[in-house]
Amino acid sequence: MKFSLQLINNFINLDQIQFNKFEENLTLSGLEIDNIEKINKYKDKIIDINITANREEISSSFSLARETSTIFNIPLKILPIKLNYKNSIQQNTNNLTNTNYNHIAYIRIITLEEICTNKTPDWLLNQLKIRNIKERKTLNNIQEYIKIKWGKTFYIINNKEINQQKNIIKDLNLIKLFHAKEIQLIINNIDSKSKVLIFTTIHKPENNKCLNNEYDEFYENAFIDSMKLITTCTGGKIGKYKEIHQKIFIKNNTIEISKKNINKSLGYIKGKKLKFINTHKIKNILQQLKLSPKYCKTDKLFKLTIPNYRANDLTREIDIIEEIGKIYKFQNFFNKIKDNNLQGYQSINFTKVKQIRNILNTLGLHEVINCCITKNIKNDLNNPQIHNPITYEQQELRTNILESLIHNYENNIKNLKNNIEIFEIGKVFNINKKSKQFYKEKRHLGILIYNKNYIRNNWSNAPTHLNLFHFKNIIETFLETINSKAILTNNETKNINFANHLFKNHKKIEIYDPKRRKVIGVLGELNNNFIEQINNKKEKIYILEINLHQLIETTKSNNHLEYISQKYSNYPSVTRDVSIKLGKYINLEKVKHTIVNENNELIESVEILNEYNNEQINTTRYISLRITYRSKTKTLNSEDIRYIDNNLNNQLNQLRQSSNNM
Numbered sequence: 001m002k003f004s005l006q007l008i009n010n011f012i013n014l015d016q017i018q019f020n021k022f023e024e025n026l027t028l029s030g031l032e033i034d035n036i037e038k039i040n041k042y043k044d045k046i047i048d049i050n051i052t053a054n055r056e057e058i059s060s061s062f063s064l065a066r067e068t069s070t071i072f073n074i075p076l077k078i079l080p081i082k083l084n085y086k087n088s089i090q091q092n093t094n095n096l097t098n099t100n101y102n103h104i105a106y107i108r109i110i111t112l113e114e115i116c117t118n119k120t121p122d123w124l125l126n127q128l129k130i131r132n133i134k135e136r137k138t139l140n141n142i143q144e145y146i147k148i149k150w151g152k153t154f155y156i157i158n159n160k161e162i163n164q165q166k167n168i169i170k171d172l173n174l175i176k177l178f179h180a181k182e183i184q185l186i187i188n189n190i191d192s193k194s195k196v197l198i199f200t201t202i203h204k205p206e207n208n209k210c211l212n213n214e215y216d217e218f219y220e221n222a223f224i225d226s227m228k229l230i231t232t233c234t235g236g237k238i239g240k241y242k243e244i245h246q247k248i249f250i251k252n253n254t255i256e257i258s259k260k261n262i263n264k265s266l267g268y269i270k271g272k273k274l275k276f277i278n279t280h281k282i283k284n285i286l287q288q289l290k291l292s293p294k295y296c297k298t299d300k301l302f303k304l305t306i307p308n309y310r311a312n313d314l315t316r317e318i319d320i321i322e323e324i325g326k327i328y329k330f331q332n333f334f335n336k337i338k339d340n341n342l343q344g345y346q347s348i349n350f351t352k353v354k355q356i357r358n359i360l361n362t363l364g365l366h367e368v369i370n371c372c373i374t375k376n377i378k379n380d381l382n383n384p385q386i387h388n389p390i391t392y393e394q395q396e397l398r399t400n401i402l403e404s405l406i407h408n409y410e411n412n413i414k415n416l417k418n419n420i421e422i423f424e425i426g427k428v429f430n431i432n433k434k435s436k437q438f439y440k441e442k443r444h445l446g447i448l449i450y451n452k453n454y455i456r457n458n459w460s461n462a463p464t465h466l467n468l469f470h471f472k473n474i475i476e477t478f479l480e481t482i483n484s485k486a487i488l489t490n491n492e493t494k495n496i497n498f499a500n501h502l503f504k505n506h507k508k509i510e511i512y513d514p515k516r517r518k519v520i521g522v523l524g525e526l527n528n529n530f531i532e533q534i535n536n537k538k539e540k541i542y543i544l545e546i547n548l549h550q551l552i553e554t555t556k557s558n559n560h561l562e563y564i565s566q567k568y569s570n571y572p573s574v575t576r577d578v579s580i581k582l583g584k585y586i587n588l589e590k591v592k593h594t595i596v597n598e599n600n601e602l603i604e605s606v607e608i609l610n611e612y613n614n615e616q617i618n619t620t621r622y623i624s625l626r627i628t629y630r631s632k633t634k635t636l637n638s639e640d641i642r643y644i645d646n647n648l649n650n651q652l653n654q655l656r657q658s659s660n661n662m
Helices: 019-028 061-072 122-130 138-150 159-164 180-188 219-234 259-266 279-288 317-328 348-362 402-414 468-481 528-534 548-553 588-598 638-661
Strands: 002-004 032-039 044-050 103-113 155-158 195-203 237-248 254-258 294-296 301-305 420-431 439-450 487-489 503-513 518-526 542-547 574-583 603-613 620-629
Touching (some): 002 122, 019 032, 019 044, 019 061, 061 138, 061 317, 122 138, 138 219, 219 237, 279 301, 348 468, 402 420, 402 439, 439 468, 439 548, 468 487, 468 503, 518 548, 574 638, 588 603, 620 638
Antiparallel strands (some): 002 044, 032 044, 103 195, 103 237, 155 195, 294 301, 420 439, 487 503, 574 620, 603 620
């Protein structure tokens, strides 16, 4: 839709706004300018704006000026003229009482006599050409111009048209609120040669405070402008006019929006600190949008009254939030969501299980996941039963984790997978000793390794099977890596918590917790009889099952370090090897401590190289020491070395004398 900047400038002063800024802010507010055309004859600019479907109210120069006033927070040049309807005829309303109304529907009927000229000014025709409106009679051209300028206009009828089309009054928009017969009587008394102009509006009376918005507060301004144009351009005489008003009730358009939702949608604003738009700023923006905000501190929400010209546009909470963002400018918000580096609390158990998974993967094992509902190999009345099982293979809860790993082994063998190294961390269920009607749920770790080509004794020989000692070494490495205090023993006790029937006799090792004095797991070679049920070959398969919670209890985390870090020197060192004659019972640590204390700034280390004893003299011995000197600030020169040698000789002489005295 095309608009004239010269016509817009009648309502708002655009001289104080740079055109580039004007164009940019209109685009950011959703009114994108497609084209700009200059008309040198009238020193005017025509802007072609792409009006979206939800902003149909921007159809006139006044509506665009009002939107510009809102965006730039600049007042309009004109002020609304109050409508005086008290002298008009009040039409009777049966549906409303005197108090049950909040607006006035108003009609003004004017007669226009003796039109002298039909010539329309060029500047007015130019405004019609901008909107591609065809030229007609002068009065009709003024009617279209008023609509372009104000967004509303008057109706033109005469007695002949009324007589020919009796329902013409019923077709007018706001006149439908009135009784057509009463208006017909007024028009019938007018001369048939005269033109009849009808102006309509809906107005809020001053004494009514139920709404803060005006339906047509600039009606009187548009009426005066129309009368001036008609009398100037047509030379017609305006006769007396009749007025009719009716009390009506219009539902209040209100929206409630919480401050929390505004902050959630728009996010943080740019600044030194992360913060949201403050309440005072939001309220000022809502006032700038003419939404008459009222803030409720207890509920932290804004109660808004929507103006009539935005009733079709602002219908939801998100529409209001979008308008706030347009006024505050979206570039003032963070365009990226801030990463939250804070992590939730992770339990020690969760961290340890994660560490165990990573270590087993590092050792070359692959994790598998199996269902807890299965059919246990060993038939036992104590096995947890499933009521109404779906299939025969899923009628019990598993009592150990190894049988699931054996099923994985069987499936891999069928698919010609020769090397199988897997583990699983999952749940097992055992009967409660105290109450045999209930079952305990535990987490176990299971490992199964089958590898024909695990190791070779010599590169010229073929690789051989994994044996029990290799498997035992893998488990010891695993326990050492997780810093577990558990040990491996050969007690071969019968533990009901693990599947002892799956292991070979005398090829089973228990994992023992020395602190709590109980077995927490079992490792060994899979029973040959069970292997023969899978295939007729006697394969060497090694398995392990351990209680995961009890394993974690044996681990100990290092919360301290046993060493001290120091700054490394970039300068070269000087080494001196010395031999000291000492008494037989003098402590060497005391000697090292004495030397270091005397030259603690330059001595980097003192090492004992050797010790010599004289078999003939049992009271003395000779100690060879290597002393390293280094400075952290400079390279040692000849004077420094001379000082070191003299100081060291004096110290050694004192040590020899003290040794002789002993």
